[in-house]
Amino acid sequence: MGHWLTDSLVKAIPQPSSGNRITYDDGPKAVKGFGVRVTAGxxxxxxxxxxTRTGRERRYTIGQYPDWKTAAARTEAKELKKTIDQGIDPLAKIAADRAQKSISDLCKKFMEESKETNREGTADGYQGQIDNWILPILKSHTLVVDVEPEDIQSLHRKVSKDGGLYVANRVVALVSHMFNRAIVWNGSKRDKGWALINPTKGVERNPEQGRERYVDTKDELARLLKALKEHDDRQAVDIIKLTLLTGCRKSEALRARWDQFKFIDGEQGPEGTWTKLSHHTKQKKLHHTPLSAPALQLIGELRTAAEAKAKATDKEVSQWVFPGRVGGGEQPREGIKRPWQEIRTAAKISDVRIHDLRHSFASILASRGNSLQIIGKLLGHTNPLTTNRYAHVFVDPLREAANRVGDVVEGRPQAETSEER
Incomplete structure (x- = not known):
C-alpha cells in the first residue's frame, strides 16, 4: 500500500498492534523503495x-520522524539511490566504519601480544610508553586509519620537548612496530579495520650518540666494590655482583632460578654453567654461559644461605635465587632501583646505569684481548653486529701486539710469553 508521503500523513499513520508496518512513497514523483516504518511502540x-548490484536486498534506516522531516528524508533517499547506482552499498559502508579500530584498540591488542612474546620488562616498558605518551597525545578514540604522518611528527616533537630526544625516538619506534602489526592483523579475514599503511614512515628522528659508558677498572670499580661492601641491602648487592661477574641483564639476574645453575657435570650441562630460559632472554633462545670461579662461589654461598633459612623456618627453598620479600618468596624480587641509586651515589658514579655493568663486563674482556666472538658468546648475542660496538676497545691490545712486531724488527729483547715458558 502506498501514499504520497507528507509530514501530516506520516504523523497520522496508525501504529500496528504488534511488530511494525511500512508505508511506501507513491505517486508520480515518488522515490522507489522510500517509506516510513511505524512500530507498535x-x-x-x-x-x-x-x-545491491549482486542482487542482495537491503533496508537502510535514514532517520526518525520528527527529527527528520519527510521532504528532507525523501531528498536523502534520492542521494542514497545515486550512490547505490554507482555500486556503493550504504549499509556495507556503515558496517565497515563500525569495524574501524581506535588507537585504544591498537594499544590493547598489541600489549596482549607483547605479554605473550616478550620478556616482562620489555612489555612493562611498552606499557609505560603507551600510558605516558601514545594514548595522551594521539588520543585513545582516534581511528587507526585516520592517523597521518603529521600526527606522528607532532607526537615526536612533543615527546622530544617533554621527555627527551632519546625517549621520543623510542616512542616513534614503538608506534611503528604497532602499526606494522596492525597491517598484518588487517590481512586476516576475521579481523578487519586495522591499518593499511604505516604512518611513521619518513618521520624524521632525533640524532643519537651511542652510549658507551663503562666502569673504569682503575678507579671507579674500586669505589663501586667498596660501596657494595658497605651497603645494607645485601640481596641487592648480590644481584649487582652477579651482573658484574656474568654480564647478564638486570632482568635475567632478578628472575634467575636455582634450576638454571649446574654445579656438577650432568646430562643438562657441564659444571659451572648458567642456562637462561628462552622467555627470560632478549633473543628468545636458550643461552648457556660458563661461570667464573667468583661467580660460582657467589651462587654457591647464596644456595647455602637459602637452604639454611629454609631449614630454620621449616619451609622449602624458593625457586628464585633472589626471592621477593612479599608473598613468602613465591615471586622474584621486582627491582633494585633505590639501593642502586644509593650505591652509585656512594661510589661517585651517578651516571652509571645497571645495564652499563653489562657493557663494562664486555669492555674488560675486549681490553684483555678476547675476541668479539667470545664476547658475543658470553653475552648471549645472536647477531655479531651487536657485539661490534665493543670493537673500539681492542685498540690497546692491538697496539700491544703491533709493538711486539716492532720490537722484533728493531732487535729489542722480547718478554717471555706463557707459551714459551
Missing part, C-alpha cells in the same frame, strides 16, 4: 529499501 522512521 509508536516509533516512526524513514527507510529505503534497495537491491
Amino acid at each position: 509508536g516509533s516512526r522512521s524513514f527507510i529505503l529499501n534497495y537491491r
